[in-house]
Amino acid sequence: MIFTHVTMHEFHPLSTGGGYPGIDLAERRTLTLMIGSVYLCLSAIPIMKYLRILCATILFGTHIASCQPSSTPKALYSQAYEKAKMGSYQSAIADLNRAIALDSTFADAYLLRGKIKVSLGKNAEACIDARKAADLGNQEAALICQQYCQVMTEEQVARKIQPDDSLAKLYPNRPEPLYNISNIYFDARQYQKAIEYCNKAIAVDSTYAPAYYNKGACLLNLGDKVKGCLLIEKAAGMGYDFAIKTKPKCDAILKGN
Numbered sequence: 058m059i060f061t062h063v064t065m066h067e068f069h070p071l072s073t074g075g076g077y078p079g080i081d082l083a084e085r086r087t088l089t090l091m092i093g094s095v096y097l098c099l100s101a102i103p104i105m106k107y108l109r110i111l112c113a114t115i116l117f118g119t120h121i122a123s124c125q126p127s128s129t130p131k132a133l134y135s136q137a138y139e140k141a142k143m144g145s146y147q148s149a150i151a152d153l154n155r156a157i158a159l160d161s162t163f164a165d166a167y168l169l170r171g172k173i174k175v176s177l178g179k180n181a182e183a184c185i186d187a188r189k190a191a192d193l194g195n196q197e198a199a200l201i202c203q204q205y206c207q208v209m210t211e212e213q214v215a216r217k218i219q220p221d222d223s224l225a226k227l228y229p230n231r232p233e234p235l236y237n238i239s240n241i242y243f244d245a246r247q248y249q250k251a252i253e254y255c256n257k258a259i260a261v262d263s264t265y266a267p268a269y270y271n272k273g274a275c276l277l278n279l280g281d282k283v284k285g286c287l288l289i290e291k292a293a294g295m296g297y298d299f300a301i302k303t304k305p306k307c308d309a310i311l312k313g314n
Contacts, residue, residue, distance in 0.1 A: 130156040130163050137169060144309035146173050164193035171198070176306045178277040178285075180205075180246070209245040217241045232258035232265040239271050248275040266297035273300075273307075282310055 137152035153170040156163055171186030184206035190198035209217070218238050225234035239254035255272035258265055273288030286307040292300035 128155070128159075130160040130166065133159070134163070134166050134169065137166075137173075141169070141173050141176075144305060146177055146309060149173055162193055164190040164195040164198065167193070168195050168198045168201075171201075177310060178280070178282065180278055205244065214241060214245050214247070230261060232262040232268060235261065236265070236268050236271065239268070239275075243271060243275060246278075248279050251275045264295065266292040266295035266300065269295070270297050270300045270303075277307075277310070286311055 133152045133156035137149040137156070140146075140149035140152065150170055150173055153166045153173075156166045157170075160166075167186045168190035171183040171190065174180075174183040174186065184202065187198045187201045187206055191202050218241050221234040221237040221241070224231075225238065228234065235254050235258040239251040239258065242248070242251035242254065252272050252275045255268045255275070258268035259272075262268075269288045270292035273285045273292065276282075276285035276288065279285075289300050289303055289307050293304045
């Protein structure tokens with residue numbers, strides 16, 4: 058019935074109602090046979106399959122299109138945010154890359170991508186994204202850049218260390234001043250020096266979990282993911298809150314996400 062309808066519709070202009078004007082009886086029979094051949098051709102299975110697909114596309118194409126996931130920058134950002142919460146960092150970054158390709162002024166996308174890169178131990182790349190977001194007017198990104206992405210001079214580092222260095226000499230059996238110094242070196246991205254002071258803090262108190270955590274974070278930034286994550290897991294096992302919160306991210310890094 059479908060083919061008859063389509064065929065009659067296609068051949069309808071040949072008819073004016075009563076027959077084929079200007080064509081004699083023999084020619085009419087020949088033409089009728091030709092039309093019959095078309096009917097036979099249309100009854101072939103491949104054509105049936107093709108027309109079914111065509112009809113489905115025409116009838117339901119709009120509905121199918123409406124079911125496709127949205128690919129607007131904001132939709133991609135929301136998608137990436139949910140993936141990042143689940144630890145699917147690479148997939149989230151891919152969505153954010155697409156969002157930024159669609160809208161290069163989307164500051165929130167740069168900032169979120171930067172935060173995810175921090176979780177992957179890519180601090181230098183994270184700062185590039187944070188600076189871009191800050192340049193586009195994102196205030197949170199500006200604060201992050203100010204706190205974490207400014208490269209300190211040796212003079213600035215020495216000035217910041219001085220109070221804790223004095224405390225470390227005054228209280229040689231306390232790990233806190235040594236840990237604080239390690240944090241200053243960490244912020245200055247001098248990770249080897251930060252590790253040196255973490256080791257000093259651990260030597261003073263082998264149960265001081267923050268020093269293990271900070272040393273693990275330094276190793277991650279130096280590219281030693283396995284040792285870094287083992288130290289973070291050790292700190293988490295000692296009940297250190299930051300390490301407990303970071304452990305799932307570390308697990309994702311080891312899994313290659």
